[in-house]
Amino acid sequence: xxxxxxxxxxxxxxxxxxxxxxxxxxxxxxxxxxxxxxxxxxxxxxxxxxxxxxxxxxxxxxxxxxxxxxxxxxxxxxxxxxxxxxxxxxxxxxxxxxxxxxxxxxxxxxxxxxxxxxxxxxxxxxxxxxxxxxxxxxxxxxxxxxxxxxxxxxxxxxxxxxxxxxxxxxxxxxxxxxxxxxxxxxxxxxxxxxxxxxxxxxxxxxxxxxxxxxxxxxxxxxxxxxxxxxxxxxxxxxxxxxxxxxxxxxxxxxxxxxxxxxxxxxxxxxxxxxxxxxxxxxxxxxxxxxxxxxxxxxxxxxxxxxxxxxxxxxxxx
Amino acid sequence: xxxxxxxxxxxxxxxxxxxxxxxxxxxxxxxxxxxxxxxxxxxxxxxxxxxxxxxxxxxxxxxxxxxxxxxxxxxxxxxxxxxxxxxxxxxxxxxxxxxxxxxxxxxxxxxxxxxxxxxxxxxxxxxxxxxxxxxxxxxxxxxxxxxxxxxxxxxxxxxxxxxxxxxxxxxxxxxxxxxxxxxxxxxxxxxxxxxxxxxxxxxxxxxxxxxxxxxxxxxxxxxxxxxxxxxxxxxxxxxxxxxxxxxxxxxxxxxxxxxxxxxxxxxxxxxxxxxxxxxxxxxxxxxxxxxxxxxxxxxxxxxxxxxxxxxxxxxxx
Numbered sequence: 001x002x003x004x005x006x007x008x009x010x011x012x013x014x015x016x017x018x019x020x021x022x023x024x025x026x027x028x029x030x031x032x033x034x035x036x037x038x039x040x041x042x043x044x045x046x047x048x049x050x051x052x053x054x055x056x057x058x059x060x061x062x063x064x065x066x067x068x069x070x071x072x073x074x075x076x077x078x079x080x081x082x083x084x085x086x087x088x089x090x091x092x093x094x095x096x097x098x099x100x101x102x103x104x105x106x107x108x109x110x111x112x113x114x115x116x117x118x119x120x121x122x123x124x125x126x127x128x129x130x131x132x133x134x135x136x137x138x139x140x141x142x143x144x145x146x147x148x149x150x151x152x153x154x155x156x157x158x159x160x161x162x163x164x165x166x167x168x169x170x171x172x173x174x175x176x177x178x179x180x181x182x183x184x185x186x187x188x189x190x191x192x193x194x195x196x197x198x199x200x201x202x203x204x205x206x207x208x209x210x211x212x213x214x215x216x217x218x219x220x221x222x223x224x225x226x227x228x229x230x231x232x233x234x235x236x237x238x239x240x241x242x243x244x245x246x247x248x249x250x251x252x253x254x255x256x257x258x259x260x261x262x263x264x265x266x267x268x269x270x271x272x273x274x275x276x277x278x279x280x281x282x283x284x285x286x287x288x289x290x291x292x293x294x295x296x297x298x299x300x301x302x303x304x305x306x307x308x309x310x311x312x313x314x315x316x317x
Numbered sequence: 318x319x320x321x322x323x324x325x326x327x328x329x330x331x332x333x334x335x336x337x338x339x340x341x342x343x344x345x346x347x348x349x350x351x352x353x354x355x356x357x358x359x360x361x362x363x364x365x366x367x368x369x370x371x372x373x374x375x376x377x378x379x380x381x382x383x384x385x386x387x388x389x390x391x392x393x394x395x396x397x398x399x400x401x402x403x404x405x406x407x408x409x410x411x412x413x414x415x416x417x418x419x420x421x422x423x424x425x426x427x428x429x430x431x432x433x434x435x436x437x438x439x440x441x442x443x444x445x446x447x448x449x450x451x452x453x454x455x456x457x458x459x460x461x462x463x464x465x466x467x468x469x470x471x472x473x474x475x476x477x478x479x480x481x482x483x484x485x486x487x488x489x490x491x492x493x494x495x496x497x498x499x500x501x502x503x504x505x506x507x508x509x510x511x512x513x514x515x516x517x518x519x520x521x522x523x524x525x526x527x528x529x530x531x532x533x534x535x536x537x538x539x540x541x542x543x544x545x546x547x548x549x550x551x552x553x554x555x556x557x558x559x560x561x562x563x564x565x566x567x568x569x570x571x572x573x574x575x576x577x578x579x580x581x582x583x584x585x586x587x588x589x590x591x592x593x594x595x596x597x598x599x600x601x602x603x604x605x606x607x608x609x610x611x612x613x614x615x616x617x618x619x620x621x622x623x624x625x626x627x628x629x630x631x632x633x634x
Contacts, residue, residue: 136437
């Protein structure tokens with residue numbers, strides 16, 4: 001994904017080294033799994049946004065940026081590991097998930113441990129109390145997003161507004177934080193900081209909508225994890241919400257037993273009735289982000305931001 | 318427990334209010350469980366130590382002390398909730414555990430959420446980067462203690478040294494942090510800060526050894542949770558370690574199926590062969606702590622510290 005941007009690619013290698021250096025455990029089995037999770041296809045999207053936005057201010061401190069970017073990915077990894085325990089997912093990034101390999105005990109504590117690593121990296125890189133405060137409230141928002149998700153299952157139903165509020169917390173908040181932290185750490189103007197925040201938010205929303213689409217449209221091989229998982233775990237997401245709106249009979253079908261054949265049939269219905277509207281929604285968020293990116297000071301970073309924002313919308317895994 | 322010390326009791330009421338104020342969720346079901354967990358028999362031991370040690374410095378800021386004390390309890394609660402998911406415990410503090418009530422999904426995220434509340438309270442109360450750094454590395458040490466625990470089960474065995482290192486991380490570290498933070502936030506001398514650290518460590522060690530003893534000696538009604546749990550979850554703790562040393566045949570018996578009758582028999586053997594040595598160990602840590610407490614500037618706080626340190630050793634739940 002990053003090979004087209006050699007400078008960014010090199011910086012992301014630094015970020016990966018910081019991540020590896022901070023996952024040192026006496027328990028080598030867990031360390032190895034954490035390393036595998038980091039190396040295998042972690043796209044480092046959030047760190048990349050932090051690094052790109054860190055070019056907009058006068059205070060250039062690459063080692064600090066790498067650490068802070070690593071913190072974003074580590075927070076992300078922590079939530080992924082806990083998500084996989086919760087959803088009982090067998091695969092993540094093509095690798096057997098932590099809890100499948102080492103049990104939920106190791107997986108829960110490994111996630112907790114990563115929260116502490118995140119906490120420490122933030123303390124090491126924050127320039128002031130506002131920086132740490134922003135991280136603390138963002139982390140809180142992310143977890144509240146996850147907690148809210150629980151309130152909606154096939155029994156209780158969910159509105160589009162509920163969905164948007166949920167992904168605003170669980171996904172957009174971290175993209176928003178990554179972009180804003182880049183501008184803050186480099187001492188960019190307040191105008192650019194606020195713009196970074198909005199761009200991060202919109203990219204995050206588009207990213208999650210697309211993730212939820214891919215769960216219905218991609219094969220397990222491409223996703224490197226099972227598809228149709230949202231149906232099996234009775235999680236409402238936007239393609240299903242739109243499908244129910246466009247084809248109300250679906251609601252009854254959701255109450256039937258989730259045999260493999262029934263899941264396959266439901267996936268087909270969602271593909272037919274829900275995916276197009278969801279793609280429109282993702283596209284609208286992407287357009288909004290691109291309009292704001294166009295307002296950034298022009299240069300390499302703005303150009304790369306534009307390209308990767310477009311690329312994220314047409315990704316397939 | 319605190320009614321004998323009215324001043325401390327009042328301050329702990331403040332701490333409880335800070336905790337309640339910081340557990341505000343849209344998901345009311347989870348909020349209610351968190352509140353019940355806080356109100357029902359949370360002994361607030363760690364906050365109490367922070368508050369008592371905060372009397373030794375010249376900078377008196379009670380609202381800040383309450384917040385920081387609340388942070389210690391919240392970090393403790395977060396680890397409790399995750400421990401209960403991991404051990405599949407049905408009861409905690411006489412209340413149905415979070416995961417039993419609302420599933421592991423809610424419980425894992427609720428614990429994660431509490432980490433973020435802790436993180437934020439620390440940021441609000443820390444006087445400088447050293448304070449936050451101390452918290453970050455302590456939190457990391459606590460989680461590493463939990464992760465290390467996993468390496469030892471009935472199959473792999475464990476030495477007394479392994480056990481001590483494990484509880485040093487998972488329990489003593491938080492007592493140590495609570496005591497040290499009290500002296501730091503009040504601007505006490507470095508000598509007192511270091512003494513607070515050692516006292517906290519030794520009290521924490523004694524506390525955990527006693528907890529592990531109670532798992533074998535107390536009834537479910539007194540503990541407000543099932544006893545013999547460590548056996549059922551194949552967790553080595555010190556009474557069992559001493560029992561195996563004193564009665565090596567036990568090792569073979571541990572490999573048999575854990576039927577209720579067999580667990581009862583094993584509990585009996587551990588009571589007979591392991592508890593006395595474990596009590597000696599707890600007593601040695603308590604004596605060490607009391608010797609250091611005697612070196613503190615004399616006054617109400619030192620006297621209360623002495624009394625509660627003694628009381629913790631003879632507690633029954």
